Amino acid sequence: MKSQSIGQLALAAAAVAYLIGVYFASSPVWMGFTINALIIAVVAMSWNITGGFGGLSSFGHAALYGTGAYASAILQVKYGVNAWVGFAAGILAGAAMGAFIGALAFRYGLRGSYFALVTLAFAEVLRICASSFEFTGGGSGLQLKLAPGLANLQFADRTVVYTALLVVVAVVMILTALIKYSRFGAYLIAVRENEDAARALGIDTYRIKVQAMAISGAFGGLAGVLYLQLWLFIDSTVVYGSAISVEALIGPIIGGAGTVWGPLLGTLGLHLLGEGAKHLLPNAPGLNFVLYAVVLICALRFLPQGLVGLAGKFGAFTKKKEAEDA
C-alpha cells in the first residue's frame, strides 16, 4: 500500500548506510560478498515483479537468469560479439524466455503451485540442455576472454564493479517503483488480488501476466549477464541450477513481496546472516541454506508482509491532507 512509515524509512536508510559503508570497510571481503548479494538482489527484483506484484510465484527463475547469461556468453564466445551487445541481447533473451514460459503456462490457465511446477520444469530442462549441447559449452561451460576495459564491460577494480552494480540496482528499483505506480502495475496487482474481478473490470489478464513475465525475464536476464561479466565463466549448474530459483524467491518473501525495497532488504539480510553463520561455523558448508530455510519458514509464519510490512507497523504517517478533504 502507498502509505509509508518511519519504520520503513529507517529500514531503507539502514540498507543504504550499509551499502555506502562497504566503501569504507577495512576488509575487501565485505565488498566481494556484497557484490554477490547485489546480483542476487536483481534476480530477487525480477521475481518480485511476477511473484510479488502479480502473485505468480515462480519456482524456476533460474530459467530467466541462465538464459540471459547464456545468450550473452554464446554471442561473445562463439560469435565474437561485443560485450555491450551481449549485455543487451541477454536482457532481451531473458524477456523472450519469460514471455514464452508465461504465454504457454497462462494459455492453459495455470496458477499457484501448477505454475510454480511448470517454471521449475522449464529451468531444469534448460539446465539439462545447456549441459548437453555443444554450442552451450556442454558440461565444461563457457569462458569469456579476460580483457578488462569499459568496451568489454569488464572491470579489474572491485570498487568500480561495486559502484556499477549499485547503479544497476538503483535503476531496477526505480523501474520497479514506476511499474508499481503505473496503470500496468495496478492491473498486475488487481490480477494478484482477484483475477475474476480484474477480468470484469476490463483487464486482459492473460496479456498482463505475459507482459509481467517478459519484464521479469528482462530483469532476470540482466542479473545473469551481470554474473557473467563479473566471473567471466558460466556453466549449466551455476546459472540454471535451482539454487538461483530458490534465492530469487526467498529474498522478496522475507523482505516484503510486492514492495520496491523488499527484494533488496531481504537478500542483503539473508546474505549477511548466511555469511555470519559461515564465519561462526566454518566447517559446515551449505549451512547458509539451512538457515535460509529456517528464516523462510519463520517469515511465512510470522511476517506475511516481510520486513517492509513489519517496519510499516512502526510510526505510520497519517495522511492528513487526504483525511481532511474526504
Place this chain on the structure above:
Amino acid sequence: MLEVRNLSKSFGGLKAVTDASLDVQEGSIVGLLGPNGAGKTTCFTMIAGFTKADEGSVRFKGQDITGLPPHRICALGMIRTFQIVQPFAGLTVQENIAVGAYLHHHNRNEAMSVARDVGKRLGMGAMLDRPASSLTIAGRKRLELARALATGSKLLLLDEVMAGLIPSEITEIVGIIRQIRDEGHTFLMIEHVMQAVMSLAETAYVLNQGKMIAHGPPRELVRDPSVVEAYLGHGAAARLQEENHA
C-alpha cells in the same frame, strides 16, 4: 441496447439456462427475477462473456458480442458485478475503484481522482483510504457498484447488490441507482428485494428453472399465477386465491 436471444447453458446434465431471451432499452432499469438456482447468475456470466453459451446470441449496441472475452465487452461499455462480492482485499477502497477507472484513464493521478469522485458520489468518501477488507457487507456491495461505474460503462449488470442489506441501506442504494440512471446509465439487475425492484424497474423478467416464464411491469408480475407458483410452489396461486376469497 442489449438483445439477448435464446441463450442456453448446461452444466453436465443440469440445464441451468434454456432458451432465455431478454431486451434492455437504453436508459431503463430492467429487473431479472427468479427463485434460487433459477439460472440468473448464469445468464449474467454468459452475457458478460465469462462463460460461453452453448447456444444463443448476445447483441450490445447493435453489435454481436457473443463469445467475446469479458475485457472486450467491458471496453464496449457493459460490465457485471458479482453476487459474491470480489473486492481486491489488500487494496484501499480508492485503489479498488481506481482499477476500474484505469480503463479509460491511463494516468495514475487521473484514475485516482476519478476513483475519488465516484467513491464520494456513492457515499464512500469517508472510507476511501480504508482497506477494502475492512468494509461491511453493505460497503462491499457498494464498492462493487463503484468499481463498475468507474469503468465508464453505460450498461451495468448488477447481481443482487442489495442482498444482505438492512432496509435503510436499501433505501439509500435505491436512491443512488436512480440517480446514476438519470445521469445516463442503463441497468439490468438481479434482485430478490421486491421493494427495490418495484420502485426501480420499469420491466422485469422472471426466470424459473432456467426458462423465462414471464415478463412485464413488476407490479403485474407479482400477481401472475405462474410467477407466484415459481416462488411458492405448485398450487400456491390457487391456494392464495382461495384464502383471499375466504
